[in-house]
Amino acid sequence: MLIILGxxxxxxxxxxxxxxxWKNAPKRYEEYIGFVYCITEIKTNKKYIGIKKFWTKKKxxxxxxxxxxxxxxxxxxxxxxxxxxxxxxxxxxxxxTELKTTEAYIQLTYYMTxxxxxxxxxxxxxxxxxxx
Numbered sequence: 001m002l003i004i005l006g007x008x009x010x011x012x013x014x015x016x017x018x019x020x021x022w023k024n025a026p027k028r029y030e031e032y033i034g035f036v037y038c039i040t041e042i043k044t045n046k047k048y049i050g051i052k053k054f055w056t057k058k059k060x061x062x063x064x065x066x067x068x069x070x071x072x073x074x075x076x077x078x079x080x081x082x083x084x085x086x087x088x089x090x091x092x093x094x095x096x097t098e099l100k101t102t103e104a105y106i107q108l109t110y111y112m113t114x115x116x117x118x119x120x121x122x123x124x125x126x127x128x129x130x131x132x
Contacts, residue, residue, distance in 0.1 A: 021065075021066070021080050021082070021087050022037070022065070022087050022088065022089050023086065023087065023088040023089065024088055024089040024090070025065075025089060026089070026092060029054050029092065031094065032054060032092045032093060032094055033053055033054065033055065033093055033094060033095060033096060033098075033099060034051055034052055034053035034054050034055075034064075034093055034096075034099050035051070035052060035054070035064075035089045035090075035091060035092050035093065035099075036049065036050070036051050036089075036090050036091040036093065036099065036102045036103050036106065037049070037050055037051070037052060037087065037088060037089050037090060038086075038088050038090050038106075039068075039069055039074065039079060039085055039086070039087050039088075039120075040085065040086045040088070041077075041084065041085055041120075042083070042084055042085060042086060043084065045118070046118060046119065046120055047118060047119050047120065048069055048071050048073075048074055048119065048120040048121060049103060049106050049107050049110075049119065049121055050069055050070060050071065050103065050121075051093075051099050051100065051102075051103045052064050052067050053099070068080065071120055071121070071122075073120045073122070074120060090106075096129075097128055097129065097130060097131070100126055100127075100128055101126070101128065103126075104124055104126040107119070107121055107124045108124060111124065
């Protein structure tokens with residue numbers, strides 16, 4: 001089940017946005033495994049599409065609130081500076097398959113429409129277990 005965030009499912013309190021740095025951070029996320037995110041460089045509008053899980057395999061909360069990205073290209077940039085970058089949660093997902101396919105779908109859309117150069121992403125990597 002794919003959840004596209006609406007105004008009633010997002011947190012907009014200033015303190016939470018400052019603390020987390022994420023636009024559309026959910027108030028409650030216990031039922032979700034993770035989220036698809038987009039980090040946008042404001043000056044160039046170049047984006048990075050990625051995923052992050054809320055929980056470890058041992059059911060402990062991850063570092064998602066302070067997470068930057070796994071991208072080597074973004075590591076040296078000031079991604080947490082809200083004047084330079086926008087960090088946005090675009091989809092909440094309930095399964096790993098949904099998480100990975102949503103990320104790949106968005107990335108493939110950029111590639112197939114000739115807009116791959118608009119992304120910081122350097123590859124589309126997907127390995128799925130499709131349950132029957």
